[in-house]
Amino acid sequence: MSISLGRLADILGAELHGDRNCLINRVGTLQCASSGAISFLANRRYRVYLPATRASAVILSSADLSECPVFSLVLENPYLGYARTAALLNPSLLPSCSVHSSAWVSPKAVVHETAWIGPQAVIEEGASVGREAYIGAGCTVEPGVIIGDYSQLMANVTLCRDVVVGKRVLIHPGVVIGSDGFGIANDKGMWVKVPQLGTVRIGDDVEIGANTTIDRGALEDTVLEDGVKIDNQVQVGHNVFIGAHTAIAGCVAIAGSVRIGKQCIIGGSTAIAGHLEIADNVYLTGASQVTKAISKSGVYSSWIPVQESLVWRKNVARLHQLDEIARRIKALEGLPKEQHS
Structure with a gap:
């Protein structure tokens, strides 16, 4: 062109x-x-x-x-x-509408006549596939899933039961959406699985990178609002809420029940502890470790940038001495000025 x-x-x-x-x-x-x-x-x-x-x-x-x-x-x-x-x-060049001969579509599924279903794809009972949607090779669409108009599932995507995908959503290869969240209860040293009864709801114009996993909610749903962009290999725990137009870079881990505001930027390899709330317009630089709620917009960091190995080792050794250094400073502050030397 x-x-x-x-x-x-x-x-x-x-x-x-x-x-x-x-x-x-x-x-x-x-x-x-x-x-x-x-x-x-x-x-x-x-x-x-x-x-x-x-x-x-x-x-x-x-x-x-x-x-x-x-x-x-x-x-x-x-x-x-x-x-x-x-x-x-470079316009998208998707094939014209058809259902591949090796695909399996349940008679009780609803597939728009303009949709394309690729080789070895499975569309189960009660699923709905919208206008001009693209379902790539090897995809699994479980019962009750809704896929909006013009959305694209690349190869080997799995949408578990009752997941809702909006319009113009792009999901890259290997993504799993709606698998069980990590819910377990302790019974005298034994772990008992907690049923995950919610689902995942994805808004319009969302993009989800390859091999990302988004867990279904335990009771309430996991939600991605309109315009969210997620990179490859991101873990989104159960009951997470991600506000509109937030961008999340690769290898981020978001624990359960986190609420992330609108128009945030989450740098790669960031880890966010569970049950926290992050305000709108927050920028977390790469490899940040978030253990407390963030109530004010701005740029936040929590990781030491790379240094020469010898310098890094010396600094880490000093970190282990902080308590002793603080004790000595406190003791010095209690002395008369003439004794500080």
């Missing part, structure tokens, strides 16, 4: 510097793009590559315009412009 630079500028609402008739057919990095490609500059670390780029055009901010040697589209948010351009030049 190709598009003129002028047409692209109109779609993005960008300020064009250059030939409106220049044709663009792909996106690329500043370093590797060639004629016909459009690149972008959203991170100042890559500005060094701008003067020598061979792209036909670059999406950038006004601050970088003077350094650009080729045609340009000026936007306040170049990264967003890149995202929309890439989507425009």
Whole structure:
């Protein structure tokens, strides 16, 4: 697919510097793009590559315009412009409606005539598959599941009983939604399973990364509101509530009954203890360990950035001496000033 630079500028609402008739057919990095490609500059670390780029055009901010040697589209948010351009030049190419001969669809399931059901997929009794939905190879859709219009399940996704998926949801390979949450009660040293009686409800325009697991609620449902974006290999415990347009990076673990506000950003490898509430517009940097509720929006961190091993070992050794250091400081503060030395 190709598009003129002028047409692209109109779609993005960008300020064009250059030939409106220049044709663009792909996106690329500043370093590797060639004629016909459009690149972008959203991170100042890559500005060094701008003067020598061979792209036909670059999406950038006004601050970088003077350094650009080729045609340009000026936007306040170049990264967003890149995202929309890439989507425009690379439309989704899903197959036309059909049910593969090796798929099994229960006679008591409701599958829209425009849906596509892939090889070895299973659609069980009482399930509902919406308009132009895509169910990839090897997917399992259990009884009572509802899949909204235009949603896509890539290969080997499992939706357990009664899960509700909204419209335009994208679920990547290997995701399991609605398996039992980790509920156990102790009986004199023995563990007794607690039945998980809720389900999972997913809003519209949600994306869930590969091999992520989202547990069903114990009594109330686990809920992901509209526009939530989840990366690969994330664990979402039972009864968790994730507010609209929150983004969660890879390998995050969220324990049961956590409530996360709207428009939060959760950095990779963060762990959130159970039964906590996190306010709207909270940004947790990578590898944070959240053990207390966060009631105020802002940026929060709790991990030591990487250091040379020898320096790190010395600092950890000092951490183990904090109690003794605090005791000695307290004792010194109790002395008359003339004795401090």
